[in-house]
Amino acid sequence: MKNETAAVLILEDGTIFHGKPIGKIGTTTGEIAFNTGMTGYQEVFTDPSYYGQILVMTTAHIGNYGVHDDEIESDSMMIAGLVTKNFSKTFSRVAANDSMENLMLKNNKVGISDIDTRALVRHIRSRGAMNAIISSDGTSIEDLKTQLSKVPSMSGLELSSKVCTKTAYEVKPENPICKISVVDFGIKKNIIRCLVERGAHVKVFPMHTSLQELDTFEPDGYMLSNGPGDPGVMADSIQLVKEVSNAGKPVFGICLGHQLLGLSLGLKTEKMFNGHRGINHPILNLKTGKCEITSQNHGFVVSKESIESNPIVELTHIHLNDNTVAGLAIKDKPVFSVQYHPEASAGPHDSRYLFDQFIANILKAKV
Amino acid sequence: MPKDNSIKSVLIIGSGPIVIGQACEFDYSGSQASRSLREEGIEVTLINSNPATIMTDKVVADNVYLLPLEPNSIIEILQKHKIDAVLPTMGGQTGLNLAMKCEEMGIWEEFGVRMIGVDTTAIAITEDREQFRELMGKIDVPMAPQKTAKSFLEGKEIAQEFGFPLCIRASYTLGGAGASIVYDPKEFDSLLERGLQLSPIHEVMIDKAMMGWKEFELELLRDANDNVVIVCSIENFDPMGIHTGDSITVAPAMTLSDTTFQKMRDMAIKMMRSIGNFAGGCNVQFAVSPDANEDIIAIEINPRVSRSSALASKATGYPIAKIASKLALGYRLDELKNQITKTTSAMFEPTLDYVIVKIPRWNFNKFPGTDRRLGLQMKSVGEVMGIGRSFQEALQKACQSLEINRNGLGADGKELTNQQEILYSLENASWNRLFHIYDAIKLGIPFKTIQEKTKIDLWFLKQIEELIELERKVEKHHLDTIPKELLFEAKQKGYADRQIAHLLKCLESEVHKKRDELGINRVYKLVDTCAGEFEAQTPYYYSTFEYENESVVSTKKKIVVLGSGPNRIGQGIEFDYSCVHGVLAAKECGYETIMINCNPETVSTDFDTADKLYFEPVFWEHIYDIIQHEKPVGVIVQLGGQTALKLAEKLNRYGIPIIGTSFEALDLAEDRGRFSKLLEENDILFPKYGVVESAEQALELSQDLGFPLLVRPSYVLGGQKMKIVINEEELEQHVVDIIGEMGANHILLDHFIGGAIECEADAICDGEDVYIIGIMQHIEPAGIHSGDSYAVLPPYNLGDLVMTQIEEITKKVAKALKTVGLINIQYAVKDDKVYVIEANPRASRTVPFIAKAYDEPYVNYATKVMLGEKKVKDFNFNPRKEGYAVKIPVFSYEKFPDVKKELGPEMKSTGEGIRFIKDLRDPFFMKIYAERNMHLSK
Known part of the structure; x- marks a missing residue:
């Protein structure tokens, strides 16, 4: 029998919230972050970019429509822990395979519900990113605080190697029109789906790979995936990306892939006070003047000043709320990247054109 | 594409009198639109025949025309003003229809007026179901199987093909008029015929009923650069088969996966883009199959602001009408700021960390x-x-x-x-x-x-x-x-x-x-569009039970204004009008104003109206907790109709100061016995009356009073359960009925003065001086509820003797009740004798009408008097008195085809219009006057 009574959430700055346990009874730690999406919780929880994070969902109810085998972005839950206001242990959806509660139990994930998530978000909003601990197993507050103090900061952490594929694999559509080598830093399945849907035969490589290895697939272009952690400490990957972007073929980077591309071009990245996590983020495409509502999940960002002083890089997209860098391209080269998630899932499909653009670049380069 | 600077003057068309399906949400959107345009330095001219609206106030628009919503009125306005553009999307179907009519007649072209915020082809497409269906087919958006019938025979053939149940909808009608679900083939013929009759083009659509499918709505905004945002998703608790206006709805959608939601979002955007080029708001309705397939079909699209967009604005904090107006001027979404945070972009999709029902x-x-x-x-x-x-x-x-x-x-x-x-x-x-x-x-x-x-x-x-x-x-x-x-x-x-x-x-x-x-304890949270991600500036609160309270109490002196709750017959937009003016007047006097209301259709619940908005039930516990938290100097109850007034007793009991007329006076006016005594003491006539608790007592009392009798429970709204009975049998029946249905134990019996003329007076009193703002004479004889009668301001055939009596009695009663603020007194006049029927020391339904007709801010004045900031003699009254103003009651009977259209002491009208006439030779007046006795056939 599970202890229904109490769970606790403690933040690095000592703030304590009491709630009810959800998922596995136990203790978990990670960097606390909040996501403002109102739909797509399962996609979010299985997104490898969230690896190591204790995620606060701001929407009032989580779990209503259960979970569905097709709505996953990786094979397991990636978040370190979950914080919600109302958590539905029962669900209603004919197509669903299971409840969110059972998915958490299967993945050994600890969570806490019945939290004043709004107060928590306002707290994090003003104090910035920090670590946190959730416990539902009765560990004393003192012990939890000690445990929490030992959790390393997300700044300076490389996490991609923990979530990327261990072995390379291929996904092939019926009538492929091009080949793409994908570097997996913690890829979301939907990136692969978006490429394959457009006729690309893709091969996904583990992050620790080389250009030579990527080229064994004889690709027409390279995809740099999303992923968790601090890009600043990924020297090998930065080197790899540098070689990839100089290989003379089209390149498309998403999220962490975008940050690594930026670093490889001599740009700087910085940790944001509060990241962007949600599916309502407005982006302005500076080339077309059109706006997109995008899905975002990042705590680091490419510095705008470093782009402005770089002669070969063009700023292509900006975030309309805070004017941060949302997309860049190498001038005169079919190499571009965005900070946000055009594959969405969860989120709007406004930016899917970027995949079309990437495939178009590839087809053009092939001719 | 920034603002189009060639537009300097805009005409906004209102939605006319309140009817079912088109209520005060369009006052909210029209007011917002007007303010939004004026912020841009644009001269706004407004036309609406509904006087009880905020939008037709000088505080809202530069030029106001209270004219019938007809092409002639538009021509009259265009002859007087240089109008660059017309914004027809704020006045519901009525506004849109008028704009389209003017378009067809070439009026806009003749006067060089552009239509903004709308595309006439878009309207034509969305209203012509066949065209719409064809277009949806072209863009691969599925719809329910449907066919159009232009004749009875065609309709029968379609029914044969689809089978039952099916839906019949009449083309070009409001709020689903002429729409029905037909389960039984036997009902089909008559419903088909009715639909064909109700449609102005004699056309009905017959749909296969998607009964039981889940129903959703999305609210969209698009700018001239074709950027689109979804402001809100709304899920209907009641699935397909019940009109969305009659469904319980929830936001955000509760049972929708991201996969299905995003498909719906894509479809909605595609639909909006397909129907034409326009910058503005749009509402799209969908049905989703309640099975594992989650098939989505489109139901309809409305390229204008709507009841749902008003709800979405209140639900999210994103002011759709305000932004849509700016988009109509050419602004892009990314050039505008989020109106709540004031720092982030308007180009975004609100996210909620609460639920609205x-x-x-x-x-x-x-x-x-x-x-x-x-x-x-x-x-x-x-x-x-x-x-x-x-x-x-x-x-x-x-x-x-x-x-x-x-x-x-x-x-x-x-x-x-x-x-x-x-x-x-x-x-x-x-x-x-x-x-x-x-x-x-x-x-x-x-x-x-x-x-x-x-x-x-x-x-x-x-x-x-x-x-x-x-x-x-x-x-x-x-x-x-x-x-x-x-x-x-x-x-x-x-x-x-x-x-x-x-x-x-x-x-x-x-x-x-x-x-x-x-x-x-209750804590208060902010509606901030962004689930707390950014700091928000707008004080729009709701209560819950959690840990953090975000509502910081200021040190300013505060006034709480209680709103009027949901609209219903007898208590509609008029009271919201008064509440809004109460708030504005208190603000002028330097108070921090706090509005409490729960009606999402209103201007009072616009977060731009009061200094602080608590979107809460007008229910004792919620009110009391807010008062405990805010500690206002007092509460204004006399503007929010019965809803607010009902709380006066408890406020008084808890020692919370009531601003203006005291609870004792309010209570005295309601207590028939004490009030009659007060009239007697002042030598004022009133119909003979009595109070009974049973049918037995009623029969006994009827001997004294004599028939006909007016029978009603005490403390009711809009004449609820009020009836004129002419014999013992009817009396007995009605009394038993009241006791059975309402459990009321005090029933009032009044001798009904047959053949009398009814009139009413509204006045402002500061306890010492009384100023009568207006006296209205009803056209129908006494016996019809004042809300349902045509009425004329000022009276059209009362002699000096009667007028003097009415004036004197009004003053006497106002002072005797120690009124501080507004008072309304209803009179019956017979044989030059004036009888008081009832007195209500509060804002009445007629105050907005008189204020509009005489062009004076009476609620503003009354509020200042209530607050003790001003005396009646401080104001320089200067009413515009030209000709007469006729109040026209408007009914929504077409929604209740099987109801007898007879009028009586129980109010049935849903709205009102105003019509100015120069003199009594006016043909409109002559007509209604001639028909005054046909009151039983409206």
């Missing part, structure tokens, strides 16, 4: 004999919205807002336990189905049965089941034993102290005290 308010008891079942045709007259941190809390708060004598959902001893009745109600939805779903679950009727009959998503049903489980836990305790956690949980789930008191078998006040002791 909208429940419609019906008034079936005003339409005896009507079919009370809900269907494709909207029948509700108003709505309420509850905001909470969970669906359950929002649901309870919405139920508490309804003013239907329930304390929320359940736990008030009013449950139905008759299984057959419950099952019937589940299948034949009416105003009370939600309550019967609760009863069914409580009774143990299986979910399977409930779902079969209602098709409501299981998630919602389980939420209600959880409430019942919680009640069962609470019930096991009494006040002394209930654990803190359990009480806290009940409060978090939205239970009112009164409901908890019912479960614990104690008093409401004891529960409140217990909460105080345990520290279980």
Whole structure:
């Protein structure tokens, strides 16, 4: 029998919230972050970019429509822990395979519900990113605080190697029109789906790979995936990306892939006070003047000043709320990247054109 | 594409009198639009025939025309003003229809006026179902199988093909007029004929009914650069088959996966882009199959602001009409700021960290004999919205807002336990189905049965089941034993102290005290569009039970204005008009103004109106907690109609100062005995009357008073259950009826003065001086509710003797009641004698009318008097008195085809219009005057 009574959430700055346990009874730690999406919780929880994070969902109810085998972005839950206001242990959806509660139990994930998530978000909003601990197993507050103090900061952490594929694999559509080598830093399945849907035969490589290895697939272009952690400490990957972007073929980077591309071009990245996590983020495409509502999940960002002083890089997209860098391209080269998630899932499909653009670049380069 | 600077002057068309399907939400959108345009330095001209609107105020627009919504009025305006553009999307279907008519007549072209915010082809496409269907086919958006019939025969053929049930909708009509679901082939012929008749182009659409499919709505905004955002997703608790205006709705969508939601979003955007090029708002409705396929079909698209966009604005904090107006001027979304945060972009999609539940308010008891079942045709007259941190809390708060004598959902001893009745109600939805779903679950009727009959998503049903489980836990305790956690949980789930008191078998006040002791207090959270991601500037609050309170109390002196709750017959937009003016006047006097209301359609619940908005039920507990938190110097109750007034007694009992006329005076005016004594003391005539508690006593009293008699329960709204009886049999029947239905134990019997002329006077009084703002004479003879009669300002055939008496009596009564603020007195005049029928020391339905007709801000003045900031003699009254103003009652009978269209002492009209006439030779006046005795056939 599970202890229904109490769970606790403690933040690095000592703030304590009491709630009810959800998922596995136990203790978990990670960097606390909040996501403002109102739909797509399962996609979010299985997104490898969230690896190591204790995620606060701001929407009032989580779990209503259960979970569905097709709505996953990786094979397991990636978040370190979950914080919600109302958590539905029962669900209603004919197509669903299971409840969110059972998915958490299967993945050994600890969570806490019945939290004043709004107060928590306002707290994090003003104090910035920090670590946190959730416990539902009765560990004393003192012990939890000690445990929490030992959790390393997300700044300076490389996490991609923990979530990327261990072995390379291929996904092939019926009538492929091009080949793409994908570097997996913690890829979301939907990136692969978006490429394959457009006729690309893709091969996904583990992050620790080389250009030579990527080229064994004889690709027409390279995809740099999303992923968790601090890009600043990924020297090998930065080197790899540098070689990839100089290989003379089209390149498309998403999220962490975008940050690594930026670093490889001599740009700087910085940790944001509060990241962007949600599916309502407005982006302005500076080339077309059109706006997109995008899905975002990042705590680091490419510095705008470093782009402005770089002669070969063009700023292509900006975030309309805070004017941060949302997309860049190498001038005169079919190499571009965005900070946000055009594959969405969860989120709007406004930016899917970027995949079309990437495939178009590839087809053009092939001719 | 920034603002188009060639537009310097814009005409906004209003939606006219309130009818079912088109209510005060268009006052809200029109007012917002006007303010939004004026912010841009644009001269705004407004036309609306509805005088009870804020939008037709000089505080809102530069030029106001209270004219009939006809092409001639438009021509008149265009001849007087240089108008660059017309914005026709703010006045509902009425506004749009008028704009289209003017377009067809070439009026806009003749005067060089551009239509902005709309595309005429878009309107044509969305209103012509066949064209629309063709277009949807082209862009691969599925729809329900449908065909159009232009004749009876065609209709019959289609029915044969589709089978039953099916839906019939008349083309080009409002709020689903002429729409019906046909289950039974026998009903088909007559409904088909009615639909064909109601359609101005004699066309009906016949759809295969997608009964039981889940129903959703999306609210979109698009700019001239073709950027689109989805402001809100709304899920209908009641699935397809019930008009969305009659459905309980929830935002954000509760049972929609991201996969299906994003498909819907894509479809909505594609649809909006396909119908034409325009910058503005748009509402799209979808149905989703309740199976594993989750197939989506489009139902309809409305390229204008709507009832749903008003709800979406209140639900999210994103002011759709305000932004849509700026987009119509050429602004791009990314050039505008989020109006709540003021720092982030308007190009974004609001995200909620709370849930809203909208429940419609019906008034079936005003339409005896009507079919009370809900269907494709909207029948509700108003709505309420509850905001909470969970669906359950929002649901309870919405139920508490309804003013239907329930304390929320359940736990008030009013449950139905008759299984057959419950099952019937589940299948034949009416105003009370939600309550019967609760009863069914409580009774143990299986979910399977409930779902079969209602098709409501299981998630919602389980939420209600959880409430019942919680009640069962609470019930096991009494006040002394209930654990803190359990009480806290009940409060978090939205239970009112009164409901908890019912479960614990104690008093409401004891529960409140217990909460105080345990520290279980309301906290207030902000509606901020962004789930707390950014700091927000706009003070738009709702309450919940959590840890952090975001509502910081200032040190300024504060005034609370109580709103008028849901619109219903007898209490509509007029009271919102008064509340808004009360707020503005108090602001002018340097007070911090606090508005409390729960009606999402109104201007009073626009976060731009008061300094602080608490979107809360106008329900004692919520009011009291806000007062405890804010500590205002007083509360204004006399502007919010009966809703607010009803709370006066309790406010007084709790020692909370009531601004203006005291509770004692309010009470005195309502207490027939004491009031009559006061009249007697002042030598004022009144009809003979008496109070009875049973039919027995009524028969006895009737001997004294003599027939005809006016019979009514005391303390009612809009003449509810008021009836004129002419003999003992009728008297007995009606008294028994009142006692049976309302449980009222005080019934008033008045001798009815037959053949009298009715008139009413409104006045402002500061306790010493009285200023009569206007006297209106009814056109129909006495016996018809004042709200339902045509009335003329000033009186058209009262002699000096009568007028002097009315003036003198008005002054005497106002002073005798120690009125501070507004007062309305109703009179019957016969043989040059003036009888007082009733006095209401509060803002009446007619105050806005008089203010508009005479072009003076009477509510503003009255509020300043109430606050003690001004005396009556401080104002320089200067009414514009030219000719006469005629008040035209407007009914929504087409929504109730089976109701006898006769008028009586019980009010039935839903709205009113104003018409100015130069003299009594006016043909319009001559006509209604000639027909004054045909009152039974409107």
